[in-house]
Amino acid sequence: MRWIKKLSAAVMLSVTTVSFAQAVELGYPEKEELTFGFIKLTDMAPIAIAYEKGYFEDEGLYVTVEAQANWKVLLDGVLEGRLDGAHMLAGQPLASTMGYGTTGHIITPFSMDLNGNGITVSNDVWAKMKVNIPNNADGKPVHPIKADALKPVVEQYRDEGKAFNMGMVFPVSTHNYELRYWLAAGGIHPGFYAPHKSDTSGQIDADVLLSVTPPPQMPATLEAGTIQGYCVGEPWNQQAVFKGIGVPVVTDYEIWKNNPEKVFGMSAEFAKKYPNTTVRVTRALIRAAKWLDENNNANRAEAVKILAKSEYVGADEEVIANSMTGTFEYEKGDIREVPDFNVFFRYNATYPYYSDAIWYLTQMRRWGQISEDKSDEWYKGLAKSVYRTDIYETAAKSLISEGVVTATEFPDFSTEDGYRDPQQHFIDNIVYDGRTPNAYIDKFKIGLKKGDKL
């Protein structure tokens, strides 16, 4: 009880100081009562923290935070206006803006985190995979574990006439692309989509059949034997270790170091109608992200306590803490340091880079969700209409002028063009440059290339 009092006292204080300064530059929010949706995953943390720490209230926003059943319900909620904003998969605003799946113009002024996903396989598959993986001097498997180790297992399944099924959370989810990337890098074909032929199963030519399962149900589905593995965010990989039903083999940090993960999505209409509200929401989220990474993750233990509440993620504290506090448990007992497993603020994690958007678009093209060739300009244009760096910039600059954050914590806005420098550190060592998406797509062995059409 005492901490609530302390908290409220702190909030009161900050309200009096902060709101005085901001009224000069930024207008009051046009809409004050907001409802935000989220899926029970630890990377929804910025929303929970902005609420619990009173950052939303500091902006004069009264926010209700609501867990959603699955990603589709969540997206529909934002498009229908039932939700004013939501924790979204990076692919969702892009896909819905270009009209793949549910159509509607969604924007994102704020990128929520980097990394945070893992791929888990069942105990049985792990036992068969393990023999293909060399060991370190300490007797533990060499990381990163590549899908090459899985390939013989998949082949064995095929020879026995059985399907090898894996779960991911949504057709346009980061997990789908990460899982596909990992499988394809190991020579396993994850299957194509052909929306122009109304085939959206994503299983054409597939060695491994991928299908959608909502994140919280992943462990139960794995346990039931419906799938042999899955790619999902936390705490659902660690949950599998704790329950002894599966083994996480690789994190997305190892597949692509510091890959962009969730974004905060709002409808374009909302952002246009309520510009001050949009900027203020962004400000609150930036502050929350900063708090989460502050002083070398010093606040993470408190964040874990908040996330473990039943209205947020609701899983046991120790399960959430396992990944949130900088470690990751692979095989039971094989706990390794992954300090950057969840990044909320460092490395400009919150800035909505166009190049991040374009990477997802290249993967949509690679796997056929975008069925035809598109020009580099098309990729850039779409990224620009969805990833709203302008809103982010306004929010960040106003926070800087109030002294809440320092300019060094952000990209240099006067020179930033929204494209990260060519990125290495992919599991297959292919370099990604967001400025030349078509050239990038042609680099992959497995996947559609320029001119290909199913």
Added chain:
Amino acid sequence: MAIATMFNRSSSERNVLERMNQWVAEKVRMLLPAVLGMLIFLMLWSLAAQSIDTSLGKFPGPSVVATQFSVLYREHVEEREKAQLFYQRQTKRNELRIAKDPNYQPKIRLYTGKKTIVDQIGTSLITVLSGFVAAAIIAIPLGLLLGLSRNLNRAINPLMQIFKPVSPLAWLPLVTMVVSAVYVSEDPMLDKAFLNSMITVTLCSLWPMVINTSIGVASVESDLMNVSKVLRLSMFTHIKKIVIPSATPLIFTGMRLSLGVAWMVLIAAEMLAQNPGLGKFVWDEFQNGSSASLARIMCAVFIIGFIGYLLDQAMLLLHRMVAWDKSSVNL
């Protein structure tokens, strides 16, 4: 001496004592099996719980569930305290803003924090009662008409037989889509989620009432019908004085059945459509998958059962209050 007076005085007192003893013995005899049953249930439950290992840990036994009840209550109290602080902060913020922006119309917004179990019970009760009342308003007049007119009955009966066994889960998607298409307003008075649950409850709890009412009306004793004919009662008086009183027992049987159905349907609808209420509480806990989740779901199970029982008893009480023949109502 003393013994003698006591003996004298107590001849009538002894009678009272004896009767009291008898009464106590009677009660004990009645309660004993119930208590025994309960004890055996608790024992079997805790034995069974110990031997069931789920992926969320052991199945919760009675003591774990009891602890969870107190945790739920504590969470409720804490949330209420948080709400109070929320209102304090809000008032302060409004004052600050008025000081700078005199045109601002301050408004107190409702607490935005989580719904506690008590709130969820409240929501569920309101939803089930509104759905049930709506069903009763449609079903009882419809039942009367069907009971009075054999042809109308023949026309509608087949439809009713088809719709009656439909599970709420089948209705729900249709209701959801129709509500979101038809109920469009900038500032809706009623929540869509509330409407979805309510309409689903109405659709499912309609039928027992319609059927029982119509049977009740159709089976009015012929003597009474003849009396009505001889007296040349107007249609209205005929219904009011003859039909309704004789059909009351069956109307209430229908209402009781309906309310039971309504309560069960509501929990399913809330679970599936994520509408606020006890059903959502159960679903959320299932999704959380924490080590306390199963115990919390068990708490909800007991609460749901107990409220269902209370609703049934309330319906009986209502029946007794309006019935002319009190002996026809058995508790």
